Amino acid sequence: MESFIIEGGHSLTGEITPQGAKNEALEVICATLLTSEPVRISNIPEILDVCNLIRLLQDMGVNVVRNAPNDYTFQAQTLNLEYLASDEFVRKCASLRGSVLTIGPLLGKYGQATVAQPGGDKIGRRRLDTHFIGFHKLGAQFVHDEQRNVFDIQAQHLKGCYMLLDEASVTGTANIIMAAVLAQGTTTIYNAACEPYIQQLCHLLNRMGARISGIASNLLTIVGVDKLHGATHTILPDMIEVGSFIGMAAMVGKGIRIKDVSLPNLGLIPDAFRRLGITIKEEGDDLFIPQQDHYEVESFIDNSIMTLSDAPWPGLTPDLLSVLIVVATMGHGNVLIHQKMFESRLFFVDKLIDMGAQIILCDPHRVVVNGNDHAKKLRAGRMTSPDIRAGIALLIAAMSANGTSRIDNIAQIDRGYEDIENRLNRLGAHIQRIVS
Numbered sequence: 001m002e003s004f005i006i007e008g009g010h011s012l013t014g015e016i017t018p019q020g021a022k023n024e025a026l027e028v029i030c031a032t033l034l035t036s037e038p039v040r041i042s043n044i045p046e047i048l049d050v051c052n053l054i055r056l057l058q059d060m061g062v063n064v065v066r067n068a069p070n071d072y073t074f075q076a077q078t079l080n081l082e083y084l085a086s087d088e089f090v091r092k093c094a095s096l097r098g099s100v101l102t103i104g105p106l107l108g109k110y111g112q113a114t115v116a117q118p119g120g121d122k123i124g125r126r127r128l129d130t131h132f133i134g135f136h137k138l139g140a141q142f143v144h145d146e147q148r149n150v151f152d153i154q155a156q157h158l159k160g161c162y163m164l165l166d167e168a169s170v171t172g173t174a175n176i177i178m179a180a181v182l183a184q185g186t187t188t189i190y191n192a193a194c195e196p197y198i199q200q201l202c203h204l205l206n207r208m209g210a211r212i213s214g215i216a217s218n219l220l221t222i223v224g225v226d227k228l229h230g231a232t233h234t235i236l237p238d239m240i241e242v243g244s245f246i247g248m249a250a251m252v253g254k255g256i257r258i259k260d261v262s263l264p265n266l267g268l269i270p271d272a273f274r275r276l277g278i279t280i281k282e283e284g285d286d287l288f289i290p291q292q293d294h295y296e297v298e299s300f301i302d303n304s305i306m307t308l309s310d311a312p313w314p315g316l317t318p319d320l321l322s323v324l325i326v327v328a329t330m331g332h333g334n335v336l337i338h339q340k341m342f343e344s345r346l347f348f349v350d351k352l353i354d355m356g357a358q359i360i361l362c363d364p365h366r367v368v369v370n371g372n373d374h375a376k377k378l379r380a381g382r383m384t385s386p387d388i389r390a391g392i393a394l395l396i397a398a399m400s401a402n403g404t405s406r407i408d409n410i411a412q413i414d415r416g417y418e419d420i421e422n423r424l425n426r427l428g429a430h431i432q433r434i435v436s
Contacts, residue, residue, distance in 0.1 A: 003408045004421060007430035008380055008401040011291075012252050014427045017259040018242050019045040019418045020070060020235035024197035026098035027174045028204050028233055029053055032062065032074035033105035034178060035208055037230030040073045044235060048415040053098045060084065060102075081110060090116045090150050100171055103131065104178035107140060107153055115151040130165055130172030137163045138176070138183055160185035160224055168193045168218065168312040174201055181210040183224040192220045195313040196236060196265040207231040237262050240319045241417065242287070243269045244392050247323040248424070249289035250278045251330060251400040256427065258287040268316045272308055272324060274298075276331050297333030297371060305368075309338035318342065322393035325349060329357040329378065330400070331371035338366050348390035351383045355397055380405040388416035395420075399429055408436075 020043035029050070032039040044050060046069065054072070058064050061080040065073040083089055084106065093099035093116040106113040115128070132142065132151075140155040160183045165172065173193040178201075180187035192198070194216055202215045208231045211223040242261045249256035250273065263285055270280050270287065277295030281288040298306050310318035318341045328335045329352065339345050343364040353359050355378040358370035380403030385391030391413035398405035407413075410433070413420060421431040 001408060001436055002410050003406055003434050003436055004395065004398075004410050004413075005432040005434055006395065006398040006405045006407065008399055008403055008405060010252070010399070010428050010430050011254040012248060012256055012399075012424065012427040012429055013254040015257045015259055016245055016423060016427060018237040018245065018261060019047070021045070021197055021238040022047060022050060022240070022416055023170065024200050024235050025050050026053060026101055027197060027201045028235065029057065029074065030098075030101040030105055031178055031201060031204060031208075033057070033076045033079070033102065034109050034181065034205075035228040035230060036075070036077045038073050038075045039208070039230050040067070040071070040232045042071045042232075042234045044070050044072055045238065045418050046070060047418045048411060049096065049098055052096050056092055056096065056099060056102075059089070059092070079110070081112070084112070085114050085152070087148070090114060090148060100128065100131065101174060101178075103135070103153065104175035107135060107155060108158060108179040108182040111155050111158075113153045115153060116149070128172075130167055130169040131175045133166065134163055134172060134176035134189075135179060137161050138179055138187070158183035160187035160222065162188045163190070165189065165191040167191070170195055170198060173198055177201065177205070177212070177220065177222065180222045181205055181212070181224065181228065182226070183222075185224055187222040187224070189220040189222070190218065192218050193312060194218050196239070200233075200236060204231060204233045207233070236265055239266050239269060240317065240389070242266060243273070243317075243320040244323055244396070244417075246270070246273050246278065246280065246287065246289055247327045247393075248396050248399065250276075250292045250295065250327050251396055253289055254291045256289050258289070260285050261287055263287075267314050269320060272316050272320070273327065275306055275308065276324065276327055276335065277333075278327065294373065295331050297328065297331045297335050299333070305334050305336055307336040307338060310340055318345070319389050321345070322348065322389040323396065325359070325367060325369055326352065326393045326397050328369040328371050329359070329397075330374050332373035333371055335369050335371070336366060337369065340365060345387070345390070348386050348394065351381070351394060352378070352397060355379045355381050355401060357397075377402045379403065382406045382408070384408045385410055385412040388412055392417060392420075395431075399424075399431075
């Protein structure tokens with residue numbers, strides 16, 4: 001097991017560029033299964049989850065060429081369909097959350113897929129009902145193999161239809177889109193997720209020959225085509241990493257510039273930090289965060305306590321609430337953080353409380369943070385990362401704390417952040433990776 005040893009109290013300064021977006025990468029890499037022609041994708045983050053997905057596609061028979069760092073060409077000319085029903089494939093899918101995104105393209109192009117309960121963060125229930133309901137409406141049939149605890153999905157011919165999704169699931173929307181682009185007729189998806197990464201997936205598919213309209217809205221219309229061809233694609237910068245760097249700059253920065261953030265695709269992220277009192281300057285496509293010796297948490301107009309809550313796009317992403325909690329511990333004022341989408345994601349705050357943070361866990365979905373206005377630094381400690389986003393929040397807390405901290409199970413952080421310790425050390429952090 002690998003761990004981070006973090007010597008707290010060192011200020012960060014300089015420039016940093018966000019990696020490519022993890023969630024977009026998982027979607028567009030799986031979209032390459034829809035054509036036998038080469039698809040070249042650049043700005044791919046070489047993080048654990050993405051690398052594991054690439055290896056899974058290679059095991060399936062996809063030819064993968066690494067043209068340069070973060071630049072790959074995929075060609076799914078010949079897939080081993082027998083492997084897709086094997087126990088080895090099921091086992092690998094069960095350990096990788098992103099594997100769920102192979103179902104739509106496999107069903108759309110080959111008429112069959114095998115579904116295991118995917119792995120990923122332990123942040124509560126993450127149901128697949130939206131995916132299954134969408135596939136069923138397109139004409140797929142499900143058979144549950146109780147002995148192996150998997151679903152075999154088959155469809156001789158998918159047929160377009162109208163569907164109203166029960167929730168604006170990002171992966172559910174992506175999967176249904178990829179299944180529908182080769183279906184017969186027209187598919188209309190209402191209450192579709194419309195995150196920038198879904199938009200990017202649609203733009204790639206259209207360059208491959210798909211006919212998708214309504215992009216950036218929650219009403220998508222997909223006219224099925226007979227086949228798709230090759231294309232090129234560049235992945236957006238990761239908005240979650242941008243938000244994480246804003247949090248680091250607020251807590252331990254002495255002036256940090258975040259380069260090439262694709263500002264129009266950040267949504268409410270900068271404003272959420274501004275509501276905590278963080279000064280953020282927009283300069284071209286960069287964000288500059290000056291040193292924050294003091295920041296005042298805003299109140300609402302009626303003077304009620306500031307509340308930050310997650311919501312589907314264009315609302316605030318749930319992936320940054322953990323970082324916002326840490327930043328709020330050093331602000332002046334109180335804030336209620338309401339995590340609506342996952343019932344286990346806030347349980348990491350007990351580690352911040354052990355470090356001296358004044359936080360009340362109201363229930364599995366809500367915490368109140370009482371900021372101390374830098375009157376007292378957090379204490380160093382030993383922690384374990386329960387998921388990607390809690391892991392980066394704990395790393396930020398450790399960098400701001402007095403003393404030396406240790407974070408175990410950093411494979412969780414590696415799943416979402418590429419070479420993070422070296423990138424932060426170049427800004428002035430003191431983070432060491434050890435193997436125990």
